[in-house]
Amino acid sequence: AGEVALSLGSDTGGSIRQPASLCGVVGFKPTYGAVSRYGVVAFGSSLDQVGPFGRTVEDVALAMNALTGAGHDSYDCTSQDCAVDFTEHLNDSIEGKRVGIIPAFMEAEGLTPEVKAAVQRAAQELQNQGAELVEVDLPHLDAAIAAYYVIGPAEAFSNLARFDGIRYGYQEEGCANLSDQSSLSRAHGFGAEAKRRQMLGAYLLSSGVYDKYYYAAQKARTLITQDYDAAYAKVDTILMPASPRTAFKFGEISDPTQMYLSDLYTISLNICGNGGISVPLGLGEDTQLPVSAQLVGPAFKDRQLLTFARALERGFADAATGAPALSVAPDFAGKGGEL
Template structure:
């Protein structure tokens, strides 16, 4: 039973249903792998073996009673931005290092109802602000493909855990690419759903109009299984849309690639800084889709130059508002021996927040301040609407839009990128969040250093089934999603 981590979600489900192995055996297998390998990867912040084994035993009892769901007993890792009852929830920050959540996020609660076994909470950039997972208070997570490189961010722990076979799939969140970019860097499939498709209740907020939870796994099929759990209306989330979710697994072959119109934005393939290997692998994947019957259509997305400045006004502005609740009074980190209330606020926040979070709070507060609100924040919201309209016009002539997920492969840990350079690395992903659209990353090969490259497909609203289906069919014709880093081949 040393190769359980090589099985797909469907194979795990069938194995559990056929009593080839129990959920306890499967859970113990993953816990042993985490204990052996994760010291090198540092993907987990908190591992919960006692709770995991108790959930596994309960899942096995359900199997015996005939009351099991399709995923009952399958392990999962949760990004440490989702509140988990009785388990530390940190959002990668010192300010929440001592926070034990008194409730479950809706995504976590739905996972429990589905019978998923929680292995633990995985690392992330602090408050989801970053593209490398280096800003975490708990240290940098490593990319399983090259341990001296980053796994991407902010869902870098989720990506690294799956890529190292330390969890079969994981939850992530995406505010400006935080599912798609780490999936690209770690050779995984990752779906950012339409805004409002997955509940944000219990998901610690960064930028409320941009944040969205989604699945990360090796394949589109594996993502579809987790998406079936995560998606759906939640009356506790005012931004959750009351539209029935699809059966994403049943719809995996629902979209024919033959005749699919794929938009190729010429502006995206002329971006300064687009790595030659990345461009080549993406173009090869598009040629493969063309060979499968798709039609490539050149399109214009004229607002491309506005993506980064628009996003980096709106997201920090919302962050400055959302993060004011961390004041050292009610919960979380509190400075020692404050002399008065002002000192308590100042030192708790300056000691509790890392430099990237402080930077974005300052940018956002400035953009919202009197005299600058209209010049910056209001103008950015107007440009945001133009970006959305740019996409909607494109979707009048194409079914999906193709792009790289990132202009480069994974950076080296500690690379001397200044903040602006790092922000420019989000050029291909942030517009999707500004417009509220769904998008997916699929692994499509490697660069000269054998680091993974990702293709991004962007869909129209509520087209998650279509995106998963297209990638699923691409993955039936290719094997990039089956490639594993050397560290993932280690047996427990």
Template sequence: MSSLDELSAAEIAVGVREGAFSAEEVARAALDAIDQREGEVAAFLQVSNELALNVARATDAARLRGEELGPLAGVPCGFKDNMQLLGTRTTCASRMLENYESNFTATCVGRMLAAGVTPVGKTNMDEFAFGSSTESSAFHRSNNPWDTTRVPGGSSGGSAAAVAAGEATLCLGSDTGGSIRQPASFCGVVGMKPSYGVVSRCGVVAFGSSLDQVGPFGRSVGDVALAMDALVSGGADPFDASSQACEAGFLSALEAPVEGRRVGVVPQLMEMEGLSDEVKDGIRLAERVLEDQGAQLVEVELPHIASAIAAYYVIAPCEAFSNLARFDGVRYGYQEPGCATLDEQTARSRAHGFGEEAKRRQLLGAYLLSSGSYDKYYYPAQQVRTLITQDYLRAWGSCDVILMPCVPRCAFKFGEMSDPTQMYASDMFTISNNIAGNCGISVPLGLGPDSCMPLSAQLQGPAFKDQSLLSFARALERGLDLGRGLGAGAPVAPGFAKRGGEL
């Protein structure tokens, strides 16, 4: 078979179904790639060699019996380590859950398995998804495959790095305020946050229950579309009250023309403090490409978007405080030995089981929900959320999607963001999407001429218009013609520098 880096998810699945190569061969190629590259990239917390080979052999046996294989048959896939998968640990990159064995499989993971993927492991993340760099992982950091002195982003940094490094063809991540799109941008891959409710969260450890959404990473928009078809198969999940029934057909709708359709641009966002010149140039390039594809650019306003970070860092810590209260050292999580009383055991277990960022966010949530602070902070934050949602609804009257930056700059170096508030600003262009429940996607543009690191554009679409969003992402990808990503050679767009060398 060809190198795993050179094959798309669709090509792998077709090859396995037609017998051009076996699922076990693909699995071994993926596991070999992980073995060769993990020393530098460190994308995984757990590599599931035995599970991967067993699933691959079962796929091959089903083909030999003449059974119809799934649309993702044999495709190597990694899962963020906040997703339950039988036969693996689910640690959320925290000492609190270091030894927790998954006792069931999350719905999103199960649907990917039903589509035929081979599970190659659980990917690294910021602890309990609190972070933008994977530096808060309790076990180790993950590195950006383009430059291992730089962060891969977060909190789904391990998933983005694994796809960029060719260790997996697909990965799943979760996005609460940008945790799929930001690392996808930093690592030069495609990352999609579906609309709130499109993908079931049953079996995914919660951070912010009104904000969280599961989505895929891939090296192309087509691969992401295939994953989305798998994730929505089976309809609404009765075990997730927010789950909605959504039609499949993402792949079949991918090449829908964008000619005559409207792309919103927000001038105020291009003037926001901290936005680098090369990101601005990248967005202008994306505008030209979409116009060349026949789309019409229209100016829209999002007058309250600058308040999104302030609202998010009230709402999200409050929900995190509520969700993580269950980890008390009694039924769930790390249990401190030698404690004389239940109160002492709970206090010490939480103090030693959680990392600094996890404790910071829970303490902030406890304060914001306390008497006197709730009315002062939490209620106004929810009012701002309503205003931001209304801004988007007005904008959708003028456009089909909105084009904006995904991140203010390319991937930063480890240790560069010492102030937590600086780190929080990494999500300044993604958070509003979660607040409003819309869909969003990060599409690679190539390498910046200054940083020689991946840059991207973000497209956002109305809630439950995910298929339409992907057709715009495909149009942008088609116009750029970047190739498939790091494994297929460094992507490069007109006017952007190409970094020499390969992984």
């Protein structure tokens, strides 16, 4: 809507990159540990990462300078010292760089033709700027969603246990004892999805179930991380969709499982901790709603990732003004300059 220049989000399985894609703005999930999470409600401690939304890649780079400028944060044990100038190489050429393409991802069930076409245009644009397109394979990526929905709920069950209405979270009034205080505060303070994930996490960590699912999910995480490491030995970045479709109507997807499948292109980065950025590419041909492409990169190569994102943004800029192409709904067309 253009109401703010920047905003922050937390990305556990795609919750920066997918909303950015659906809204036609830039959304950046940095490498795990690059930005302190002190003060953020913990959901999945091994998955969560804070990052910025912006109108342009440069805005996001400036935000990263502010977010990481103080270096390591002693209040977050996962925090790393990533204090670099993210704008320094923003406009560097990508000529001679290698961009990975995953053919199987472009044929995945649920990917709409307009999103597929947009990502293909993005690949062509990067090639036009001198980058080499290289096919890569991530053979264990089909296990990412399953692994995430074991690891995430298990960590959520542990982390959200503190929200009992006594020290943290919503507090139910008029309770006669601590048991009622805790149970009613949790029942009325959490939404349906938070409850669903905590209940699933309780089951997954129970005796006799833990070894079967949680341990297997951690094995899958190792394999997925190794797949990405092997791919980055061949390429500098990988191009893929951020969301399989454009924005859906409120209540259109009522089945939670179908909603979870929307995370196909984002969730693996949280599993392995690498960085990813969603770059708007204008409006989809069919829906006339924002479409985007996602660029992902090796851990702690976030500045290089922003260079690729800026090159892609530059290629899709409005030829008349040189400004980034606005990906706004038709009702707002023409108001971008005012905002």
